[in-house]
Amino acid sequence: MDVGLPVVDITLERGGAGLGFNIKGGIDAPHVPGETGIFVTKVREDGAAFKDGRLKEGDRILEINKKNIEHVTHNEAVQLFVNSGNRVQMKVQHGAERILRERLARNPGMSKSGGDDDKSVYWKAGLVGLSVSLALFLVYRFYRKGSVFPR
Template identity: 50%
Template sequence: MMNGSAANSQSALEIQLRRGPAGLGFNIVGGVDQQYVMNDSGIYVAKIKENGAAALDGRLQEGDKILSINGHKLENLCHSAAVELFRSAGEEVTLHIQQRPPHSSNGPLGSRPDRESSSFISSLLVVGILSVVVTVFIYRRIKRHTF
């Protein structure tokens, strides 16, 4: 067993995938030039494609951090360099991943921007509706006092 925090040793996982007709079946985000997690330039699984190699295997989850692919560490890489490593990885791919923390079980990390933007849009909608109501109220009030 390797030294390290209990959380890291418990959540580290090696996954072997065979590239299918649609590739490995997941999208990645992150890199030094496109940080996905604040103060972390790591590469993360953004989306698992339905019926893709990763989905059929079932172990890789949205929000997991990919530590290496075929032994190549994904530390301090720009996003495009990480993408190129995945593209050139061959048919059999070995991933070392750090699973997302259990406390984020309300949904995959990759879906948070969708929820946040959905929440933001909902907030804008509420503000818009309130603005219309206030405007109509003021207009009616002014109209009643107009001679």
């Protein structure tokens, strides 16, 4: 989802303590409901990100070394960082998490994806209805004829 924030380029040199930040999110583990992006959740004081000073908690990372990560799994994003070498170039939106959470608070239905998820609710309801109908039929047949199975 577009948050309307400018995109900033940040390049970090991996130091002895590494890049020094944690991420959450991904298409398999959304950090913000309805949002598949990768977000910075902690910047550690011993890492390159803290020393550089530009990367902050709540920033959304859009690219790692020119690879778009807006629709990747959490593990894919982690592996891109692990395999990025000593120099990591990122495209980042500062404060994106805060803005997304504010929008979600104003409009709680925003996190609902619509589409296929809505259809799955009807599909499940249909299965429940079918199961209940079958159970009622078997109970009726048992009490009416003394057995569920034909003789």
